[in-house]
């Protein structure tokens with residue numbers, strides 16, 4: 001199966017079709033989701049090596065227009081197309097590498113990013129990831145404040161305790177969203193307008209989550225979905241692609257969105273019949 005996947009990716013990449021797809025769909029925004037950047041990746045689902053991350057950022061600055069995620073949301077609000085070939089970086093949870101490894105790369109290439117922070121992790125030592133063999137140290141309050149001070153950084157909400165929001169009753173769900181937004185605003189002195197649902201798959205949030213997110217004054221909610229975003233997407237369900245520690249040419253094909261945009265198109269077509 002992996003062989004077939006690599007073969008399809010190779011065909012799309014080396015034939016130039018994936019690059020052509022990007023050029024033909026300039027109105028689509030690529031929203032990327034990372035978790036941790038590390039010198040020595042231990043968890044293939046959560047870690048991207050520092051070396052690969054820098055390669056990816058360099059590539060994005062060359063072939064796309066990296067923007068603040070909030071600016072892309074603004075364009076979508078007005079049903080307008082963001083800048084040509086726009087992309088935005090985002091990070092989830094709150095590990096210390098955001099400050100030690102991510103920020104130096106973002107500054108070097110002048111690339112903005114949004115950091116969706118789980119408030120219960122901050123200042124609490126280790127982040128309890130599902131893979132206990134690869135724990136990460138959480139940011140301290142001081143480190144989060146230092147991170148938020150950069151003009152390249154937007155802080156977004158990612159709940160207090162990182163639950164599956166869809167499994168909570170509305171009052172608890174509201175508490176998670178409201179408290180995390182308030183705490184982050186208090187710690188950083190900046191307004192929090194963007195929210196990423198923990199785990200982010202379709203089963204991890206629901207219509208109530210989207211409504212509560214809106215009612216609590218947030219401008220957009222983000223899920224995890226392997227496709228690009230457009231102004232016709234629901235603002236409280238904007239798709240983000242999870243980035244793994246993969247070779248650069250695979251990254252190029254995935255970020256183009258060519259495979260998943262087509263799969264999504266056919267899925268919608270079947271649904272409408």
Ligand SMILES: [Zn+2]
Pocket residue numbers: 092093158162198199
């Ligand atoms: Zn998370």
